[in-house]
Amino acid sequence: MDWSIPLGASSPYSPVANNLTPAGNSGGYDLFLDLCSGSANCSQDICRYNRFMTDLYSVSAKYYDEAYATLEDLRDLQFYLEMARRTGGPVLELACGTGRVLLPIAQQGLRIDGVDSSPAMLDQLQQKLAREPQYVRELAATSLGDLRSYRSERKYALVIIPFRPLQHMYTVQDQLAALNTAAFHLASGGLLAFDVFYPRFESLLAGLGEETLELQWTRKNDPTTSVRRYLRKESVDKINQNFSAQFVYRTYRDDKLIKEETAPLKMSYYTYPHLRALFLLTGLDIVEEYGSCEKAPLDNDSREMVFVLQRCPANRRRKTE
Numbered sequence: 001m002d003w004s005i006p007l008g009a010s011s012p013y014s015p016v017a018n019n020l021t022p023a024g025n026s027g028g029y030d031l032f033l034d035l036c037s038g039s040a041n042c043s044q045d046i047c048r049y050n051r052f053m054t055d056l057y058s059v060s061a062k063y064y065d066e067a068y069a070t071l072e073d074l075r076d077l078q079f080y081l082e083m084a085r086r087t088g089g090p091v092l093e094l095a096c097g098t099g100r101v102l103l104p105i106a107q108q109g110l111r112i113d114g115v116d117s118s119p120a121m122l123d124q125l126q127q128k129l130a131r132e133p134q135y136v137r138e139l140a141a142t143s144l145g146d147l148r149s150y151r152s153e154r155k156y157a158l159v160i161i162p163f164r165p166l167q168h169m170y171t172v173q174d175q176l177a178a179l180n181t182a183a184f185h186l187a188s189g190g191l192l193a194f195d196v197f198y199p200r201f202e203s204l205l206a207g208l209g210e211e212t213l214e215l216q217w218t219r220k221n222d223p224t225t226s227v228r229r230y231l232r233k234e235s236v237d238k239i240n241q242n243f244s245a246q247f248v249y250r251t252y253r254d255d256k257l258i259k260e261e262t263a264p265l266k267m268s269y270y271t272y273p274h275l276r277a278l279f280l281l282t283g284l285d286i287v288e289e290y291g292s293c294e295k296a297p298l299d300n301d302s303r304e305m306v307f308v309l310q311r312c313p314a315n316r317r318r319k320t321e
């Protein structure tokens with residue numbers, strides 16, 4: 001069933017029309033639970049409709065893999081693959097999305113579990129997994145869950161949070177909760193690896209309200225169409241260190257616009273001392289730190305901050321859970 005809104009139409013259920021931007025931290029998942037759980041007469045279709053409309057990734061999920069395949073400076077895969085090989089697994093990926101990183105790790109013969117709060121992103125992952133050979137399908141498992149509260153019995157040699165999901169944590173409490181989730185699942189001597197971007201303060205407030213063409217590509221399943229993704233930055237909250245924006249996806253056939261979809265984006269940004277304070281509060285020690293996934297030094301030229309961490313000895317741990 002395709003719930004997309006044709007060009008020109010608007011929907012009262014649109015996350016944008018209803019201001020269901022990811023304010024606070026609930027994302028679509030809490031709303032989805034509110035709408036669907038425990039409702040005796042909730043028909044399957046209404047549930048699926050609600051789930052789609054309240055999943056903030058419902059639009060982006062469709063385009064995610066194609067969009068980021070065009071991003072030449074996204075070179076994180078080798079870093080996370082190497083981390084997985086180095087520890088030997090099992091691996092837990094928090095906020096695994098469409099499996100961009102999860103699948104290549106399973107293809108290496110390593111056990112990996114993935115958790116994500118977006119049903120649409122997990123749906124893409126499941127479709128890809130179904131096309132994999134049996135050994136890969138047996139090595140990968142996924143669950144719908146929130147990275148702030150997810151708990152399983154299993155412990156892992158490696159926990160990874162690739163490509164900035166920690167930037168979807170908008171309060172200090174949520175940032176601590178996410179790191180506590182990661183720390184909780186580490187086996188003795190296990191490692192946590194994640195990356196965030198280093199904020200470009202000089203351009204943070206520039207271009208508010210303007211659209212910037214970021215990415216464009218030809219659709220794989222319909223080469224007669226191409227998609228252009230624009231970013232429209234809407235506001236910056238300097239106190240809480242985050243910005244809100246819209247992704248605008250425009251689909252063209254023969255240069256004629258045939259569809260326009262939007263997806264809200266809200267990202268927090270971190271500074272180095274902020275992260276060091278979060279690590280102290282969650283009992284995590286830095287093992288390695290880099291300015292890129294290609295292991296450039298972390299310095300004034302860095303555009304990213306990449307960390308490998310481990311749990312500090314029990315006698316130095318504070319209680320923040």
Ligand SMILES: C[S@@+](CC[C@H](N)C(=O)[O-])C[C@H]1O[C@@H](n2cnc3c(N)ncnc32)[C@H](O)[C@@H]1O
Pocket residue numbers: 027057094095096097098099100101115116117118121145146147148161162163164165168
């Ligand atoms: C930029 S994608 C990264 C996906 C994947 N790790 C990758 O490298 O391609 C961010 C992901 O974070 C997920 N996410 C955002 N907030 C979350 C939360 N509170 N709990 C779990 N997943 C969350 C989104 O659903 C999305 O799949």
